[in-house]
Every structure is written in structure tokens, then in C-alpha cells.
Amino acid sequence: MNLLLHSSPHRFFLSISRPSHSHSSPTRCSSSLPFAKDKAKYYRELEAAVDAVQRACRLCVDTPVTIADFGVQALVSLELSRLFPSIPLVAEEDSSFLRTNLAIPEGEEGHGHNLLVDSVFNAVTGKACAGDKSLTHHDVLEAIDRGGKDAFAFGAEPAAYWVLDPIDGTRGFVKGSEALYVVGLALVVEGEIALGVMGCPNWQEDRLPIKEASNEGWVVDKIDASGQGVIMVAHVGCGTWKKRFSEMQDTTNRIHDGWVRCFVDEYSVVHKAKFCISDSQTWESLPLSTLFSSTTDADSIEDNRKVLLLSTCCGSLCKYLMVASGRASVFILRAKLQTVIKAWDHAAGMICVNEAGGQVTDWKGSPLDLAADQVGRRAIFPSGGVLVTNGNLHNQILEMILSSASLV
Incomplete structure (x- = not known):
């Protein structure tokens, strides 16, 4: 198997958009959004982004940082390329370091494995959708490279594209760390950011006062003791919202269920x-x-x-x-x-x-x-x-x- 990427960025991008397995529809996590579909032009894209970031954060919690960096990018890339194959990805990592360390037995075609590549592969398949279980190591490496610097050339005209930060703000081993680190994903359309998702597994609220909806509007009347881990989402024109990780598996589809509207503070001095x-x-x-x-x-x-x-x-x-x-x-x-x-x-x-x-x-x-x-x-x-x-x-x-x- 040839490990080299296609020379044309566009050809490379198209090649990874084809599913590498026979399953017709993957199983996705279900999590309602805090606003109705008719209020959000990019509702479907935001649903996919929330699902991908949620899976990525679970991978981070269980995985050393080097593996998590590559694993998150592969995991998110696989999900987005399946659902939105025409939208390219801009991200931090590429697989060059992993590919450099692949072992190829003398006289044999194809590619071998090393401990790091195997660990990334296992992390990705462990948190991926059910349909991704038949992925190969090569599929995971190509998914990482979908967001790399040589994957896509935009040119001067605006375009729609995803922007991913696999892990922002961590050092050392992720699992058990008390440090704040964030998985960030945004969709840019015609030069404007249409939506954004940030997942922070170690976020602590410290019982901060928050604004809650009432019949009279938004008022500060509740203390949020939500504990550890948060997903924050924003869609243009729909506000910014957050939800605890422990509530992300709720499949009731009730509007606002578990979501809290976010506002900046009001200091003016x-x-x-x-x-x-x-x-x-x-x-x-x-x-x-x-x-x-x-x-x-x-x-x-x-x-x-x-x-x-x-x-x-x-x-x-x-x-x-x-x-x-x-x-x-x-x-x-x-x-x-x-x-x-x-x-x-x-x-x-x-x-x-x-x-x-x-x-x-x-x-x-x-x-x-x-x-x-x-x-x-x-x-x-x-x-x-x-x-x-x-x-x-x-x-x-x-x-x-x-x-x-x-x-x-």
C-alpha cells in the first residue's frame, strides 16, 4: 500500500470522503440543542460538531496527550468527512511524525505498525461511531492528514470550512489532569464564523451565579453547581449555551433541557x-x-x-x-x-x-x-x-x- 498522499490537495481531500466500511449509517450520540431547527441555519452541522467534540473529550480523558492530539483530530475528521464530505478541515496536526515511525518489514509491501500508531488507532476506534469499527490504520492516518497543512488549498475566494483545535491548553498526560484544556471546533462560511463548540472535561463552575430564563426575560437568580465538565455551543444569532457532560446523553429532545444560556459579565470599569x-x-x-x-x-x-x-x-x-x-x-x-x-x-x-x-x-x-x-x-x-x-x-x-x- 502506498503511504504517500496524493500530490493534489483536492484529490487527497476527495479520496478520504469515501467511507472505508460497508455500514450505511453510523450510530451517533443524541443530544438536543437549546434552540429549534428553524432558528438555526446550520443546525445539522452544529449537531454533528457537538457529537464529535463530545466523543473527542471522552477520548482525551482516557488518553495520554500525544495520542489524544492525533486521536482527536482523526476522530473529528472521520465524523465530519462522512457527514459533510465537501467541507474541508483546517486543523493543527498531520501524521508525518507517526508515518516516520512506521515499521515496514523488508521485502514486504504495505505498512507496518508501531506502538504509538497502534495506540492512536485503538483510541479512535474505541470512541468512534459504530460504523467505524472496520477502520484500518491507514484510514486513521489519512483522517489526521485531512486537516494538515497540505490537505487543501483555498485560494483567494471565501469558502466554507471547519477549524479544529484538537487539544488547546494541555501539557503532559491528559488523564487525571486538573488543568483546563479545551477541544474547539468551528465552522466558517463565507469568511464568517457560523457556529462554534468548545468541550472542557475538567471545567468547574465553582457555584457561579448564572442567568436563567423567566417569563420576564433573562434574570440572574440561580446558582450553578454543575460540577465537572462542560460543552459550550454557539450558533450565529442563537446565543451561547453550555451543558454539563453528565447531561449530554439526554435524548428527550426537549428544548433547553439541561442547557444554560451564557452571558459575559457586566463590568464597565x-x-x-x-x-x-x-x-x-x-x-x-x-x-x-x-x-x-x-x-x-x-x-x-x-x-x-x-x-x-x-x-x-x-x-x-x-x-x-x-x-x-x-x-x-x-x-x-x-x-x-x-x-x-x-x-x-x-x-x-x-x-x-x-x-x-x-x-x-x-x-x-x-x-x-x-x-x-x-x-x-x-x-x-x-x-x-x-x-x-x-x-x-x-x-x-x-x-x-x-x-x-x-x-x-
């Missing part, structure tokens, strides 16, 4: 807001440090020249999740030389924050351009950096950034 920054950056490296010092101790804020800096795990999507759920007010990221900002670290989070009432721009106030990387749609190039806020604080912080002498 900068020094009272809660901030998140990248784990690879310091507060002192950001423009606002010329105006405010920072503290991680909520009880130590004594004046209006100090802000609360939340301690969070690495990765950008968990920060978006925190802003969209009202747990943080601001996430600020500085663009750095020699560092490429990847689309998958932001896409799913952007729509979740926007649909929750927040705002996402670069440091000059312009929307993030997901099509700036015209060929690959893999990188974004925000001027200065990325600013994610509850909306109320956005213009204030932009003005502070622009007026800061530290902005180069």
Missing part, C-alpha cells in the same frame, strides 16, 4: 474587571501595565490602579470560555515576532464570546481576519494582538492600548 493573559506572557509586557499593576489575590485590590489577574491554564480557548461564561471580563494577547497566531486557537472561542454579548478584535479595533492566510486559512495576523472583552470595556481598553507608549 476597568480596574474592577477580571483579566486573563497568555501563560507565555507577563502583565508587564502588555500596554495596560503602564496604567495598572496586577494581582492574583482578589482580596488585595486596594485602589483603582490595580487589576485582578486570574490564574488560568495555558491555551487561548479556555480564556475565551471564561469570558463567554462571565467568569472573566477580558482576555488580552500580544502578538509577538517569530510567533504565528493560529486560527484554531481562536475561531470557536470568538463566536462563543460574540454570541454571549462580548467583543473580539485586534488592538486597533478591527475584526480578526480568518481569511488573511488565503491559501491555508491556518494563521491570523492581528495588528498588535487580540483583545477579547465583555463588550462594555472594549473601547476603553482599546483607547488605553493605543495611547500607551509601550505599544510599538
